[in-house]
Amino acid sequence: LLGTLSSRLRSNIKKTDFIAHLGGDEFALMLRTSQRTLDLLPVAERLLKVVRQPLVVDGHNVSITASLGIACFPEHGNDAVGLMKRADLAMYHAKQRGRDQHLMFSRSLDEAFFNRTVIQKDLGNALSGGELRLVYQPQICLGANSFLRLEALLRWHHPVRGLISPAVFVPVAEESDLINQIGNWVLEEACRQARQFMDRNIQVVMSVNVSARQLRAGDFVQRVQQVLADTGLDPSQLELEVTETTLLDNMETRAESLQQLQELGVSIALDDFGSGFSSLNYLKNLPVDRLKIDQVFIQEIPHDEESKTITASVVKLAHELHLTVVAEGVETWDQLHFLQSVGCDYVQGFLLFRPLPPEEIGAVFASLASLRFDG
Numbered sequence: 001l002l003g004t005l006s007s008r009l010r011s012n013i014k015k016t017d018f019i020a021h022l023g024g025d026e027f028a029l030m031l032r033t034s035q036r037t038l039d040l041l042p043v044a045e046r047l048l049k050v051v052r053q054p055l056v057v058d059g060h061n062v063s064i065t066a067s068l069g070i071a072c073f074p075e076h077g078n079d080a081v082g083l084m085k086r087a088d089l090a091m092y093h094a095k096q097r098g099r100d101q102h103l104m105f106s107r108s109l110d111e112a113f114f115n116r117t118v119i120q121k122d123l124g125n126a127l128s129g130g131e132l133r134l135v136y137q138p139q140i141c142l143g144a145n146s147f148l149r150l151e152a153l154l155r156w157h158h159p160v161r162g163l164i165s166p167a168v169f170v171p172v173a174e175e176s177d178l179i180n181q182i183g184n185w186v187l188e189e190a191c192r193q194a195r196q197f198m199d200r201n202i203q204v205v206m207s208v209n210v211s212a213r214q215l216r217a218g219d220f221v222q223r224v225q226q227v228l229a230d231t232g233l234d235p236s237q238l239e240l241e242v243t244e245t246t247l248l249d250n251m252e253t254r255a256e257s258l259q260q261l262q263e264l265g266v267s268i269a270l271d272d273f274g275s276g277f278s279s280l281n282y283l284k285n286l287p288v289d290r291l292k293i294d295q296v297f298i299q300e301i302p303h304d305e306e307s308k309t310i311t312a313s314v315v316k317l318a319h320e321l322h323l324t325v326v327a328e329g330v331e332t333w334d335q336l337h338f339l340q341s342v343g344c345d346y347v348q349g350f351l352l353f354r355p356l357p358p359e360e361i362g363a364v365f366a367s368l369a370s371l372r373f374d375g
């Protein structure tokens, strides 16, 4: 495969250009362009296309894609080491953006890289240093509320940099085993807190976000079971949120784990539905109880007709499959009323409640019966 690939690449560059196999599945190309960095982009397109063409290895058809990072002399560095590092960084980001694409280095990538290294370094201490907290965002039933559903959301209070969003540090944690340690802490803390609410007669169902790596760890189901036993929380009061991408790497095994969790009595929600591949096959084959419609659709309501149609159809489809539906990111009364009119079961968003510290949940629970949705 590497041999075929290198000859394909070689025949698509000029004789005066240079190609090297760096090791593993990485190649480096050194191209001379006459004037401008922009000249490189059509070349990059062409090379990606060449890589994409199917090939036969030992009688098997294989198709592969590449991610390509570009750095230019002298704009992005004036020595080989610096240029290679930046091309590598650009390639890393091209991969992150979904692979099979090229990306030119820019200063903002350097900053992202800096953030990543700082986060990686400090996140290890965050857990032991008590810098992580959970906040709880209510998910409000548009029918009658008896239990208060809460989603546990992670917050990192960095001693120097202040509050860091999970959207920034969770992906970094997911690159290493750190996500397992953090994920275990979240699970324990959320269950402990839920149990404490129950002891104060605040009836809750707690939703916890689960990462791919956590689910992949062989003992995840036992761990959940253990935490439930340790905290004395009833399994029916725990829900786990997974995304489609969490399940992608090994659908069958993941489905099995989810099934085992459901057998314990824990419910499963499919998070950010609609933002990924949203294969309808998942809905058919995966043991899930609830769908969470991604906020990108909700936030385009009411002005975007397509988002309205998609939202209404997802609600209908989910109900036919006996799933309940949560809309995420509800910020306006217009959105809420639209969701109500199409029969959506739950809404979650800044309009009704932001993620709250545990002290404020008692008051929310007390106000449930008097909640009105007429704006």
Ligand code: C2E
Pocket: 137, 152, 153, 154, 165, 166, 167, 170, 183, 186, 209, 210, 211, 241, 271, 272, 295, 328, 329, 330, 331, 348, 349, 350, 351, 355
């Ligand atoms: P998510 O699970 O989809 O969580 C919903 C996100 O939407 C939260 O962001 C929440 O604060 C935000 N949100 C809620 N209502 C609104 C609204 O009306 N408008 C807008 N613009 N946003 C709203 P947050 O807390 O920053 O979390 C971001 C993501 O980080 C989460 O997305 C989840 O994927 C991840 N995450 C958070 N906590 C954990 C955790 O404990 N473990 C793991 N693995 N991931 C977590």
Ligand code: MG
Pocket: 151, 209, 241, 271
């Ligand atoms: Mg979630």
Ligand code: MG
Pocket: 271, 272, 292, 294, 295, 328
């Ligand atoms: Mg979500």
